[in-house]
Structure formats: structure tokens, C-alpha cells
Amino acid sequence: MSPWERRERGGLYYTRSRKEGGKVVREYVGGSILGELAARMDAEERRRRDEEKARRREERERLDAFAAPVEELCEAAEVIARAALIASGYRRHNRGEWRKRREQQRS
Amino acid sequence: MSSSAARKSLEAARPIGHPGPPDLAAMSKDEIEERRATVAKLQDLSDRAQDGDEEAALNIRKILDGSPDLAWLFIKGPAKIAESALINEMTKDGDLASKEFLTHQLESMRVEVAGENPSALQRLLAERVVATWLEVQLFEALYAVGMKSGTFKQDDHCQKRLDRAHRRHLSAIRTLAQIRKLGPAVQINIAEKQINALG
Numbered sequence: 001m002s003p004w005e006r007r008e009r010g011g012l013y014y015t016r017s018r019k020e021g022g023k024v025v026r027e028y029v030g031g032s033i034l035g036e037l038a039a040r041m042d043a044e045e046r047r048r049r050d051e052e053k054a055r056r057r058e059e060r061e062r063l064d065a066f067a068a069p070v071e072e073l074c075e076a077a078e079v080i081a082r083a084a085l086i087a088s089g090y091r092r093h094n095r096g097e098w099r100k101r102r103e104q105q106r107s
Numbered sequence: 108m109s110s111s112a113a114r115k116s117l118e119a120a121r122p123i124g125h126p127g128p129p130d131l132a133a134m135s136k137d138e139i140e141e142r143r144a145t146v147a148k149l150q151d152l153s154d155r156a157q158d159g160d161e162e163a164a165l166n167i168r169k170i171l172d173g174s175p176d177l178a179w180l181f182i183k184g185p186a187k188i189a190e191s192a193l194i195n196e197m198t199k200d201g202d203l204a205s206k207e208f209l210t211h212q213l214e215s216m217r218v219e220v221a222g223e224n225p226s227a228l229q230r231l232l233a234e235r236v237v238a239t240w241l242e243v244q245l246f247e248a249l250y251a252v253g254m255k256s257g258t259f260k261q262d263d264h265c266q267k268r269l270d271r272a273h274r275r276h277l278s279a280i281r282t283l284a285q286i287r288k289l290g291p292a293v294q295i296n297i298a299e300k301q302i303n304a305l306g
Contacts, residue, residue: 009114047177069189069192070189070193070239073185073235074235074239077231077235078278078282079150080178080231081152083152083167101132107174
């Protein structure tokens with residue numbers, strides 16, 4: 001919805017919408033120069049908020065990237081350890097403890 | 108133990124006949140992809156072996172026999188990349204003294220965690236413990252800063268990231284303890300190359 005509302009007399013009136021107690025409340029700011037000024041200030045505030053949001057998202061992604069090589073290392077180490085256990089004759093018992101298989105124990 | 112002594116101790120623990128750590132600078136993109144493909148194959152074979160597929164277990168042995176460098180590739184690859192990136196982030200602004208201090212601390216930790224005469228597998232798991240510990244330290248510090256400044260107060264992404272790092276660290280400790288408990292019976296290279304230098 002446009003923040004500019006056309007009045008019955010023909011002029012444009014600048015409004016702001018915000019939520020109060022789950023309901024949308026419309027604040028009537030003004031027309032002509034006052035409305036124009038408020039619209040510019042709001043646009044500037046929106047731009048500043050978007051920039052801050054983008055900056056935080058970039059920082060978050062940069063920090064998340066630190067986890068990537070650690071994740072790769074963890075995944076590989078887990079797979080290699082599991083493979084080494086199987087190759088050495090172990091089997092995981094009920095998704096818990098690793099036990100030597102009976103025929104391996106006999107040999 | 109000093110850093111150089113720690114390094115010597117780890118070098119001495121390398122199994123006889125082991126070709127030594129690969130030269131990462133000479134590692135191509137194809138080789139990195141091959142390393143990842145080997146792990147993916149091992150993952151698939153392990154799942155099948157766990158379900159009782161005997162042939163899968165034999166194939167795992169073949170792969171491990173044919174790739175004695177596999178653990179080293181990950182020690183010198185993702186482990187080093189992770190460590191270096193985390194140290195740089197934790198000690199930025201050209202603080203070389205802190206960087207050196209942290210590097211030494213990690214070296215000592217690595218020796219302590221790896222234990223005496225570690226196999227290549229135990230070294231890999233020790234590297235993982237050290238890397239995940241470092242990751243937890245970084246994310247804990249960032250979380251604390253975020254809480255103070257209020258930037259991340261309502262952003263639970265930071266908390267979730269820290270929780271994941273904690274889980275990875277605990278899992279790393281658990282797997283190393285498991286391999287230690289089972290002793291020298293578990294080796295990566297099943298062929299004659301598996302004899303330990305001091306074992």
C-alpha cells in the first residue's frame with residue numbers, strides 16, 4: 001500500500017503504517033512539504049536499515065564459512081575412523097558400542 | 108613440552124614405511140576432489156558393511172590399503188586450513204605475539220591429545236579435536252561480544268552456530284576415545300606399513 005493517500009479535495013497526504021498490538025495503525029503525517037520531508041526521512045531510515053541488515057548477513061556468512069573446513073575435517077575423520085573399525089573386524093552393536101565380530105575374535 | 112619438541116615427537120610417531128605427509132602445495136583440484144570422492148565411497152561402503160555386506164568390508168580394506176596417505180591428506184588439508192583461518196580471525200590486527208602464543212598452545216594440545224606413538228588415524232582424530240576446540244573458542248567469544256553489544260541478542264543464529272560447534276567438539280572427543288579404547292588393533296593401513304615406530 002502506498003504511504004501517499006489521495007484526499008477528497010485532491011491533495012496527497014503522507015501516512016505511516018505501524019503495528020500496535022497486532023493491528024495496523026495508520027499515522028497521518030502531513031501533505032505537501034511536510035509530507036515530502038517525512039517521506040524522504042523514512043526512505044533514508046529504510047536504506048540505513050537495509051544496509052545494516054546486509055552488513056550483518058555478510059558478517060554472518062563470513063563467520064559461517066569458518067565452519068566449512070572444520071565440518072569437512074569432522075566428516076572425513078568420522079568416516080575414516082568408522083571404515084578403519086570395520087576393516088579391523090569391528091561392528092557397531094545396536095548403533096552404540098563397537099564390538100569385535102565373533103569370527104574375528106576366534107581368529 | 109615446547110613446540111619444537113612436540114613437533115619432533117609427532118614426527119617420530121609416524122609409522123615405518125609411511126610415505127610421509129603429502130606436499131599440499133602440489134595438490135591439485137583433481138586430487139582434492141579425489142580425496143573427497145574416496146571419503147564418500149568409504150561412507151557408502153561403511154553403511155553397507157554395517158548392514159552385513161561382507162564384500163563392502165573387503166572393499167573398505169582395499170581402499171584403506173591403497174590410500175595410506177588418506178589421513179595425512181586431511182591432516183594437512185582441511186585441518187590446517189581450518190586452524191590457520193581460525194587463528195587469523197582470533198588474533199587479527201597484526202598481533203603476531205598472540206598468533207605465536209596460540210600456535211604454540213595448539214601444538215602442545217595436539218601432542219597431549221594425540222598421546223604417545225599415535226597412529227595416522229589417532230593423529231587425524233587429535234587434529235579434529237584441536238580444530239573443533241578452536242572453533243568453539245572463536246564462536247564463544249563472538250557470542251559473548253554479540254550479547255554485550257546487543258547486536259545478536261535476538262538473533263539465535265549465533266547461539267545455534269555455537270551449539271553446532273560444541274556438538275562437533277564432543278563428537279570428536281568421543282570418537283578419539285573410542286579408537287584409543289580399542290587400542291592398536293584399529294589401524295588405517297592394514298598392510299605391512301602399519302608397524303608403529305615405537306610400538
